[in-house]
Amino acid sequence: MLADWSRPVDVDRLADAGELRETDLPLADMPRLVPALASTEGTAHCRIVFSRERGQPMAEISVEARLGLRCQHCLQPVWLAVDDVSKVWLVTDPERAEELDPGIEPTLAPEGRIALRDLAEEELLLAVPLVPRHEDDTQCAxxxxxxxxxxxxxxxxxxxxxxxxxxxxxxx
Ligand SMILES: [Zn+2]
Structure with missing residues (x-):
């Protein structure tokens, strides 16, 4: 199943079909997220719904995961529960993005293709604070x-x- 999520897919085809894709992705298989993690065990529940609005492919991305980030004070895991949903435009031409709803972030899909894994990983990365820390120093090791x-x-x-x-x- 992971092969389907790591391989770039045609966003126009998915948008026209109104496809819904859902899976549990291993955190260890997200190369941009892994460096932020104290523990790569576990999975993220990911759900992506494709649609077309104003003639442009759009994806609604939902992610649910429990991430063990590294506290920048004591270097021990600090747990973050992620349960987020975002909509993004899937654009081949960055200039095209300016004509679209500015309230929705454009994501570049080179040659109209993008890996579903990359969309889910981007959504998880948005939830990761720049400097993860235990809320209270007394929780630090x-x-x-x-x-x-x-x-x-x-x-x-x-x-x-x-x-x-x-x-x-x-x-x-
Ligand atoms: Zn700490």
Whole structure:
């Protein structure tokens, strides 16, 4: 099934047929998304509906996935739930895009062809923040330095009780 999604397909044909394509794409098979991921396990549920509006092929792209991004503070996974829908014009000529509805992004389909995987991947990439981070620093994994500091603090806390046994004996 993936072969169908990674191979460029004729967008005019899909638009005229009003095709609906739906699949679960492995995240590991999205080369532009992979570098942003801390974990490439899992799939994205992708659904693309083709239509023609104002004579131009259009795609409505829905993606649903749980992405394990790399927190730029602690480098551990920070999970992002994606559930997005976008419409794009599929244009062969970038100049043509200016005549179309400016509220809808044009996507270049060279020679009228585009891989469905690329459309879905683009939609997922839009959801990825520029600098992924845990919302709250306390969710971040401690760095080695912080872990060492924390251990030292615990030792300090324990020290006042170290001599307690001795003190009790002496008190008798
Ligand atoms: Zn973090």
């Amino acid at each position: 401690p760095t080695e330095e912080q872990a060492a500091d924390r251990q030292q603090e615990e030792e300090v806390v324990q020290r006042p009780f170290a001599g307690l046994g001795e003190l009790l004996k002496r008190g008798r």
